[in-house]
Amino acid sequence: MAELTVVKTEAEKGLADAFAAAKPKLPGGGPVAAMREAAFRQFQACGLPNRRVEEYKYTDLRALMRDAKPLAAPPSKAAIEAARDRKPFDELDAITLTLLNGSFVPELSDLSATAAGLTIVPLSGALAEGNALVAKVGRLAAGNDDVMVALNTAFLNDGLIVEVADGAAIDRPILVRHVFGDASAAATFARLVLTVGKGARVHLIETFCGSDADYQVNAALELAIADGAHVDHVKVIEDGGMSLHVSSLLADIGAHARFNDFTFITGGAAVRNQLFVRFGGEETVARIHGASMLKARQHADTTLVADHAVGHCQSRELFKSVLDGESRGVFQGKIIVQPNAQKTDGKMAAHALLLSEAAEADAKPELEIFADDVVCGHGATAGALDEDLLFYLRARGIPPKEAEALLIQAFIGEAVEGIEHAGLRELLMESAARWLAARS
Amino acid sequence: MSLLEIKNLHVEIDGKKILNGLSLNVEKGQVAAIMGPNGSGKSTLAYVLAGKEDYDVTEGDILFDGESILDMDPDVRAAKGLFLAFQYPIEIPGVATMNFLRTALNAQRKARGEGELSTPEFLKRVREAAAKLDIDPEMLKRSVNVGFSGGEKKRAEVLQMTMFEPRLAILDETDSGLDIDALKIAADGVNRLRSPERSFLVITHYQRLLDHIVPDVVHVLSKGRIVRTGGKELALELEARGYAEYQDEAA
Ligand SMILES: Nc1ncnc2c1ncn2[C@@H]1O[C@H](COP(=O)(O)OP(=O)(O)OP(=O)(O)O)[C@@H](O)[C@H]1O
Ligand SMILES: [Mg+2]
Numbered sequence: 163m164a165e166l167t168v169v170k171t172e173a174e175k176g177l178a179d180a181f182a183a184a185k186p187k188l189p190g191g192g193p194v195a196a197m198r199e200a201a202f203r204q205f206q207a208c209g210l211p212n213r214r215v216e217e218y219k220y221t222d223l224r225a226l227m228r229d230a231k232p233l234a235a236p237p238s239k240a241a242i243e244a245a246r247d248r249k250p251f252d253e254l255d256a257i258t259l260t261l262l263n264g265s266f267v268p269e270l271s272d273l274s275a276t277a278a279g280l281t282i283v284p285l286s287g288a289l290a291e292g293n294a295l296v297a298k299v300g301r302l303a304a305g306n307d308d309v310m311v312a313l314n315t316a317f318l319n320d321g322l323i324v325e326v327a328d329g330a331a332i333d334r335p336i337l338v339r340h341v342f343g344d345a346s347a348a349a350t351f352a353r354l355v356l357t358v359g360k361g362a363r364v365h366l367i368e369t370f371c372g373s374d375a376d377y378q379v380n381a382a383l384e385l386a387i388a389d390g391a392h393v394d395h396v397k398v399i400e401d402g403g404m405s406l407h408v409s410s411l412l413a414d415i416g417a418h419a420r421f422n423d424f425t426f427i428t429g430g431a432a433v434r435n436q437l438f439v440r441f442g443g444e445e446t447v448a449r450i451h452g453a454s455m456l457k458a459r460q461h462a463d464t465t466l467v468a469d470h471a472v473g474h475c476q477s478r479e480l481f482k483s484v485l486d487g488e489s490r491g492v493f494q495g496k497i498i499v500q501p502n503a504q505k506t507d508g509k510m511a512a513h514a515l516l517l518s519e520a521a522e523a524d525a526k527p528e529l530e531i532f533a534d535d536v537v538c539g540h541g542a543t544a545g546a547l548d549e550d551l552l553f554y555l556r557a558r559g560i561p562p563k564e565a566e567a568l569l570i571q572a573f574i575g576e577a578v579e580g581i582e583h584a585g586l587r588e589l590l591m592e593s594a595a596r597w598l599a600a601r602s
Numbered sequence: 603m604s605l606l607e608i609k610n611l612h613v614e615i616d617g618k619k620i621l622n623g624l625s626l627n628v629e630k631g632q633v634a635a636i637m638g639p640n641g642s643g644k645s646t647l648a649y650v651l652a653g654k655e656d657y658d659v660t661e662g663d664i665l666f667d668g669e670s671i672l673d674m675d676p677d678v679r680a681a682k683g684l685f686l687a688f689q690y691p692i693e694i695p696g697v698a699t700m701n702f703l704r705t706a707l708n709a710q711r712k713a714r715g716e717g718e719l720s721t722p723e724f725l726k727r728v729r730e731a732a733a734k735l736d737i738d739p740e741m742l743k744r745s746v747n748v749g750f751s752g753g754e755k756k757r758a759e760v761l762q763m764t765m766f767e768p769r770l771a772i773l774d775e776t777d778s779g780l781d782i783d784a785l786k787i788a789a790d791g792v793n794r795l796r797s798p799e800r801s802f803l804v805i806t807h808y809q810r811l812l813d814h815i816v817p818d819v820v821h822v823l824s825k826g827r828i829v830r831t832g833g834k835e836l837a838l839e840l841e842a843r844g845y846a847e848y849q850d851e852a853a
Contacts (some may be wrong), residue, residue, distance in 0.1 A: 549656075554691075555702075555706070556676040556680070557652045557653070557654075557676045557686055558677075558680055559677050559680035559709045559710035560706050564709060565677075568694075568702070569697070571697075572694065572695060572696025576695070
C-alpha cells in the first residue's frame with residue numbers, strides 16, 4: 163500500500179533545513195558522513211515519532227516538539243566562565259568531564275586526572291582527526307531503529323569516547339556533566355561511546371542540567387560491556403523546566419557481567435528516557451532501576467527494552483514515579499526472551515505514587531517470550547499514599563507534609579537502594595528531599 | 603478537672619453505628635482499664651481519641667485537659683500529649699525506625715515550642731529506653747516494625763511511649779501477642795511511666811495484664827457504651843463470668 167505523503171511539521175522542516183545547512187560542517191570522514199546520511203534518511207522516512215507509533219504512544223514528540231531549535235554552537239569563553247558555577251555532584255570524588263551546550267569543554271574537565279587503563283577522547287577532536295577509535299561510534303546505534311537515536315547519529319558533533327582496558331578497575335567514577343548554559347534555546351546532540359573491556363570495572367555518572375530556555379537535548383550513550391565486566395551507570399536528568407530532553411542508552415552486555423543502571427528524573431518539561439539493553443552473553447546480572455519525581459505539567463517517559471538474546475541471565479527492572487500537580491509519568495517496559503534464551507530470569511515492576519488528583523501514570527509492561535524454560539514476570543501499580551501509614555505517622559506527632567515526605571522518600575528509596583555508590587545514593591536522596599521540601 | 607472527658611460520644615463508620623452514647627472520664631494520674639467483648643468498640647474508641655479520620659462523630663464531645671479535641675488533627679493531639687499504642691502496629695517499609703522516632707519526637711517538641719533534641723541526647727534516650735524494654739538495638743536499624751515479631755511490635759510501641767512521654771497513653775491490647783516474660787517487661791515499662799501527671803487507658807481482654815499494671819478503675823464497654831464501672835476486682839469478676847450479662851443489658 164502506498165504511503166500518503168505526510169505533511170511535515172515545523173520541527174521536521176526545521177530539522178531538514180538544519181541538516182542540509184550543517185552537513186558540510188559536521189565533523190568526521192566519509193564513513194561518518196555516510197552514517198549520518200543514512201540516519202537522516204531514516205528520520206525523513208518516518209518523521210518525528212507520534213502517538214500512532216506504538217513505542218511513542220504516550221509521548222507524541224511530533225506534538226511536543228513545536229519547532230527545531232538551531233544547532234548549538236560551541237560555547238564562547240564567556241559562556242564557559244558562566245558555566246563554572248554549575249557543578250552538580252561536585253561532592254563526588256570523580257573524574258569530571260563537561261559537555262557545555264553539547265560541546266566538550268577542556269577548561270571544565272579534568273582529562274589529566276585519568277587512571278591506568280582509561281582512555282578518554284573528546285569526540286569532535288577524534289572525528290576531525292580521524293582517530294581510530296571513531297570506528298566504535300555507531301556500532302550499537304546501527305542495530306537500533308529508533309528515530310530519535312537516528313537523529314542523534316545524523317547530528318552528533320561532540321561527546322566522548324571512553325575506553326576501559328581489559329581488567330582495568332577505575333576507582334573514581336567518571337562524571338559527565340551535560341550542561342546547557344545559554345539563555346536562548348538551541349539543540350544539542352551529544353554522543354558518548356563507552357567500551358568496557360573484559361573483567362573491567364567502571365562507574366559512569368551523567369548529569370543533565372540547564373537554563374530556563376526551551377532548549378532541546380538529544381543525547382545517546384553507546385555502552386559495550388565485555389565479558390566479566392562490572393559497570394554502573396547513573397543518569398540524573400535535572401534539566402531546566404522548559405527543556406525537551408531525549409536520551410537513549412544502547413547497551414550490549416557480554417557474559418558473566420554485572421550491569422547496574424539507574425535514571426533519576428526531576429527536570430525537563432518533557433523527558434523521553436530510552437533504555438535498550440541487550441544481553442549477549444550468559445550468566446549476566448543486570449539491575450535497571452529508576453525514579454522520577456514530577457510536578458506541575460512535567461511529562462517523563464521511560465521506555466525500556468531488555469532483550470535477552472541468550473539464556474541464563476537475570477534482569478531486574480524497577481521504576482518508581484512520584485507524580486504531583488498535573489504531571490504525567492509513563493513507563494513502558496518490554497522484556498524480550500529470544501528462542502534460545504532458556505533459563506532467563508526477568509522481573510520488571512513499575513510503581514507510581516499519585517500525589518494529586520490531576521496527575522497521571524501510564525504503564526505498559528510487556529513480555530515477549532519465545533523460550534519455554536524461563537521465569538519472567540512484571541507488575542505495575544499506581545495509587546495514592548496509604549492512609550493507614552499516614553495516620554500512624556501523624557498519630558506520632560508528625561505533621562501531614564512531613565509524614566508524606568517520609569513515605570515518599572521510602573518509596574523512592576527502594577529504587578535508589580539499587581545504586582552501589584553510597585555517596586551517590588545519599589546525594590540522590592538529598593535531591594529527593596529538596597524536591598519534597600519545595601513541594602510544601 | 604479530669605484529664606480526659608468523653609461525653610455522650612456517638613460514632614459511625616460508613617453509616618454503621620459503633621459507639622453509642624459513650625461517656626467516660628479519666629483523671630490525672632489514673633490508670634483506667636477498659637474491658638469488653640470483641641467488636642464492642644474498644645479500638646474504635648482508641649482511634650477516635652487519636653483522631654483517625656474514617657470515623658464520623660455524630661454526637662458528643664471529647665475534652666482533653668478541658669479542651670475539645672474533635673477538630674484537632676492527629677499530629678496536633680499527639681503533640682498535646684495523647685499517645686495510642688496500636689492493637690496492630692503497622693509496618694512502614696523504607697522508613698528507618700531511628701529516623702522515624704527522631705522525626706516524631708522533634709515534631710512534637712517543635713509543636714510545643716521546645717527545642718530539638720541533640721543527636722547524642724536523642725541516641726542516649728533511645729538506647730536507655732530500648733535497654734529497659736529488652737529491645738535489641740539492631741532492631742532499631744530496621745524499617746519501622748518491618749520484620750518485627752508480633753511481640754516485638756508491641757514492645758516497640760511501648761518504646762515509643764517511653765520516648766514521647768505522653769500525658770495520656772491509650773494501650774490497645776498491648777498485652778496480646780506478648781509471651782509471659784515480655785508481658786512483664788512491657789508492664790514494667792508502663793509502670794515506670796506512672797506518675798500523678800500521666801494517665802493511662804488500658805484496653806485488654808485479660809486479667810493477667812492487670813496483675814502487672816494494677817488499674818485504679820475498670821470500665822466495661824459493650825455495644826458502644828460503658829455499661830459498668832468498678833474497681834480492680836471487677837476484672838476478676840469478668841474473668842470468671844464473662845460478658846453475657848452485659849451484652850443482654852446493652853441490647
Ligand atoms: N472500617 C470499618 N468499617 C465497618 N465496620 C467497622 C470498621 N471498623 C470497625 N468496624 C466494626 O465496628 C465494631 C467495633 O470494632 P472495634 O475494632 O472497635 O472492636 P473491638 O472492641 O476493638 O474488638 P476486639 O476486641 O476484637 O479488638 C465491629 O463490629 C467492627 O466490625
Ligand atoms: Mg480492638
